[in-house]
Amino acid sequence: MGELIARTPLDGFEPLTIGDVTLSEVDMGVLTSVAPYKGQTKAIAAALQDAHGMAWPAPGRATGKAEARAIWFGRDMALLAGPVPDPSLAQHAALTDQSDAWTCLHLSGAGAEAILARLVPVDLRGSVFKRGHTVRSLVQHMNGSITRTGPQTFLIMVFRSMARTLVHDVQRAMESVASRG
């Protein structure tokens, strides 16, 4: 019998540092989309709190901490990132395994905002887009999810198949920002 080897979307990608900003692939653990059924939003919020100790995220918000987050992911939908979803959630929401569907990168450093300003047509200024804020928007030509996880750190997610394009586009923006000194 052979062994199946797991590979990340950017298998073998070493953290890329240009100027004061670093781009690195991050393992978010299990990713599960949680889409509550009709009238179940309160119930799923309670179940999420009970089972995973985090609040149901309002639109544009992410709750939880580094190892376990609930990221707003679109209309009536959150992405539970980290833990295996507790079975109790399934009573109130459609759960779909998305663990392998997304390329997850951290962009970290003082110039991160300036870099994303070249890729994402959304106001990501620190005064507006604070830690725990998230948005579904464009990353250059790709559909993506951007979350601020720290003062100078963003989580960027695009489809797994577009991993290389994401690195290409972010790297180009990193180089441009770095060239300005």
Added chain:
Amino acid sequence: MRVAGKGLIDRSRPISFRWDGTTYSGFQGDTLASALLAHDVRMVARSFKYHRPRGILSAGSEEPNALVTVGRGADTDPNVRATVQEIYEGLEARPQNAWPSLSFDVMAVNDLAAPFLGAGFYYKTFMWPGGFWEKLYEPLIRRAAGLGALGGEAAKDQSEKAYAFCDLLVIGAGPAGLMAALVAARSGADVILADEDSLMGGRLNAETLSVDGQSGHVWAGQMVETLRAMDNVRLMPRTTVTGAYDGGTFGALERVSHHLSGVPEGGVKDTFWRIVARRSVLAAGALERHIAFRNNDRPGVMAAGAVRAYLNRWGVAPGKALTLFANNDDAHRTACDLLDAGVHISGVIDSRPDAQAQGDYPLYAGAVVTGGHGRKELEAISLKTQTGTERLFTDCLAVSGGWNPTVHLTCHMNGRPTWEPRIASFVPTSGSIPGMETAGACNGAFSTAACLAEGVAAAQASLAALGMKSASVDLPVAEDTPYAIAPLWAVPGKGRAWLDFQNDVSVKDVKQSAAENFASVEHMKRYTTQGMATDQGKNSNVTALALLADATGRGIPDTGTTTFRPPYSPVPLAALGAGAKGKGFAPERFTTSHAASVEAKAPMVEAGQWYRPSYFPVQGERTWRQSCDREVGYVRNAVGVCDVSTLGKIDIQGPDAARLLDLVYTNMFSTLKEGRVRYGLMLREDGYVMDDGTTARLGPEHYVMTTTTAAAGQVMRHLEFVSQALHPEWDVRIMSVTEHWAQFAVAGPLARNLLSGVLDDPLTDEAWPFMSCGPVSVLGVAGRLFRISFSGEHAYELAIPARYGDSLFRLLVARAEAMAGGAYGMEALNVLRIEKGFITHAEIDGRVTAGDIGMARMISAKKDCMGKVMAARPGLVQEDRPQLVGLKPVGPVKQLSAGAHICSRDEDAVPTDDQGYITSVGFSPTMGHFVGLGFVKAGLGRHGEVLRMVDHLRGLDAQVELCDPVFFDPEGGRARG
């Protein structure tokens, strides 16, 4: 020439550059224009149409004459304004639109023929013969008239696009803009201050005025440093706000490294910004206008304010014996500043009889300049004084017809400016751009004190609208000289008096336009080309319409202005399309088997954004057909493996999941048993086929739908539309899982044997009949297995979380090879499905009904479905519609080609006799001949008929027999067995 002790240039930093093949030197802080004027280079260009010698007119982006080409080859930037281009070490610039040289330009013969070449000449002359315009006249005229040319080599993508957001965008960093930015910033607002110039300060850098007892430029410099030190202020020098758009969005072009010797590593030449501002302040200043008189375009005739700017900012006197022609007091500053700097003033001609001299210079009050003399350089001017005519020798005439507020941006959302008689020009109409205040000279406030005060007021109004409290700021003390002007547009007289230098439009042209009844200002603009293109009315707009008003007997307010359109100044297309070249054009989507496929030397083809292997060559194969035939053989005789992950996969869950499927599919899915798969057909609302695919029922309320690769996005959108807009009451949730699962087709007589080796549980026909599905364990990993077939063989699709995709693909292929099979690509996949008559989007191309593909009975009579009503329209069910048929060659030519048309054997191959067309073809090694699918009128009932296939593009003409689309195993026993 340089004037000692003047200017803001850094004389300790000399810079050498090349102009028209000659090396010159300038200083840090010089523009190309100021450096050339310092060397007394007067003529720098030939005009657009008549190739007249032209010199530098202005000191800003409004420059109509000094358009030059910078750089060479792929780095060529044509049509750069010399007045904007900062010099750097190694800068290489050259004139354009002149041949063989600037000094001797053959096309200057146009100028002699000018009586025939006036406005409207082309329209009247090149009318016939009809076809000649496009083929002969226009190319000739375009070659003769023109601007610069591109380098002829593909340029690197050295631009970028970016987004910025702020509470307040201040456009223009003169006294008004600086004050507005300071007040807003001190009040806590997030401020962006953008200015075209490399040095912020606006006219303060070009004047000798003082603010708060300091030199204006010193005060401006301190203001800029104060703002730079604030965290909530972003200074954007070299940034032109080019357009105002909806929702507080502005376009802006930042010239990032045009002032540097080469683009820094990883950097860009230009950044095109989209700035979203909650409020904005326009403090764009004013542009000085010219006065039209004969030969007023001679090199050496300049704008008075520009002459002052060259003196005060760049320490350059553009002549040795200067003269001034004006109709307002402001222009006299030029004479005063020049005198103070020790430059000789030959005379000041002021058209106002009551004009007063403001310094020790000869004043000709109530006089006008009637003409310029000299050809390549101004040598003298003719005057008409109150007593007679005179001639003055001069090499530089500074002209001022007054100032026009820069109202452009306020007109970008269809606003019209308001005529203000006090300044004989237009001012912005309040409210033209939502959220925008206007301040300073662009608002008609021409004294420094008024600009400073308006800047403060504009900031206060903006802050109030933002709900922010305004910080108190002391208003600096500055001059508050009243603006005195008496309009003078053109000096009457013989000869051509120029209005629009960039487009070579004269006073006569405007009058001609009125005479020929192109009397509306928009008609005049198009008839004469005045103010068109990159000029956007900067130089001559007000003067031209004043002359038109005069010629038509209407007042100026009634005549109105033409439309100012974005961009305010030219934006390179490279900047607008930044990042979209090469790899940036579109995302590249790679499957998990990509690396293994590339290692196997498979040519990758694009399927939408996906890359898929075309075929997997082995040693000794010389053509793709050999590979394809071999791969088809794998599937028909042994086992083949193909990555089908690109097909759309949509997870559908909820109590109403079955209802949703019953509505979007023509056939029934609520009756599908758990653990089973069904083929489904989907219609658009208009009744045509949208997509097809299989849907599996994983649980009572859980389905997973498969779409084609091409329509994955469209189907997802369709499901969102139906569930959100048509049946929001349904309890169903949908989610794409395309990217989570890597999915591989394993097809062929040995498919079960192959899979048995990787599945942890036995794979039996009883447990896994045709069209079954369910969870499986793949070497310890949870996967999904579907027993479906797109090849007609005993086949499965095995899905596994994508992280294992690469590993599983390599394993499956290795095992298949051990069984005399292997990987197959798109070519073989296509042949296999054509042999079985399975459709793809080559067939369901959006014009095809269910009936056309022989699936009319798939529209269930028992229920409603999307598109059902519209599919019953007479035109969609009529019997002679083209219907799906199989095609095989029967004549001496044994080839078929996709895209070929079908006609009767005894008819001409012309569109009126068209019977149908071929959608897919492939050589079938199984059948031993070409097989094809196509659509032929009423084809379902014409099997056996022999028709003719004509492909005019490939020069093919063959006899084809219509047949059942299923060529191979029509009973379907192989897939079930």
